[in-house]
Amino acid sequence: MPTEQQRLQQLNAAIEQSRDDIIELTCALIAVPTLNPPGACYAEICDLLESRLAPSGFKIERVRAVGALGDSDKHPRWNLIARHEGRNSGECVHFNSHTDVVLAGEGWTYDPWVGTVVGDRIYGRGTCDMKGGLAASIVAAECFIRTFPDYAGAVEISGTCDEESGGFGGVAYLAEHGWFDPDRVQHVIIPEPLNKDRICLGHRGVWWAEIETHGHIAHGSMPFLGDCAIRHMGSVIDAMERDIYPALAQRRTAMPVVPDGARQSTLNINSIHGGLAEPDSDYTGLPSALVADRCRMIIDRRFLIEEDLDEVRDEIHGMLNQLKNDRDRFDYEIKELFNVLPTMTDKSAPVVGAVASAIESTLGTEASFVVSPGTYDQKHIDRIGKLKDCIAYGPGILDLAHQPDEYIGIQDMIDSAHVMSRALVTLLTPSDAS
């Protein structure tokens, strides 16, 4: 039997030798254009993952999120869960990566749908967010399994769809169907691009709402005969500027949110539509003279773990009620579109400790802890799956996500694969724990 130290050296060597493999795997994943929306090629990417993981001894299951938001026969929402059992019983560590990517957009130097290797970088849509992280977790898991075949527990790797559009056909569906129940999965690592020395503990909360102001339609030459809904909406913006924005700026959080600007409550006015609809691009005529009888605004409020969702709602409802009292003929409706509660995994949770010490031992630097300004699939694992031992940890620079010329650093993938594999040693080989 090799000693623990020898096995750790073997593990390191195996990861170091995986350089060509990790590049090839990342490029193969990029070449499957899993564009979302509409949710393309999800079956194809599952084929690719199965052909990779089945020969490594993983048992493969595919789950289509039948009936979930976005699922259709044209664009079925396919997910893959691969599970490898150790020789002894124990806990399960699950790596969850989303397989979907956002549209490429303009401004690319490289073909976004082919992985292009230039120096230490691979360019392509989804390299950073997050096919590079998926490739790193696959290599980490395979190297761990080969080096520690007698480990206790199980390793799971999932490739799930639709994260970029809310995750309802992906992680939410799997969580609803028991795949993240704490009796089958105990620890979750989501390899989103958060830099190889940072652990993301969770995210702020979200509250989206649509506010509609009502007016009265009339001829635009006699606006006094109507009531302009857009002017009423202007008073809503005034009240936000005067009362809401200054109040939100005062609310700072103890959550280590990055970037610093997001370490407070925020409110984004996502869109406003009032009056005539935008004409078709081929319409060449003038608008008609009308007073707007409806104006709609969508707001995107991000809130803190120190805030309560009801208080978040009440603040906006209170502002609107005040306007109704103060402003002549002000009338409105408000509709909630979506909410997600903030979540933050405890720093003392096992997966946090395992990854933090792996960062220290393999990168020689102390782990830093962050919280994401926006949400990701941890929300479903936490809320539906009731699984609390969950973090995001993976290679890549978050700012590059969704940008043209998105890339992943090859050495960053190797480094984070070292960290992931070492975390597996800690969590699944209790006697060998480093």
Ligand SMILES: [Zn+2]
């Ligand atoms: Zn992502």
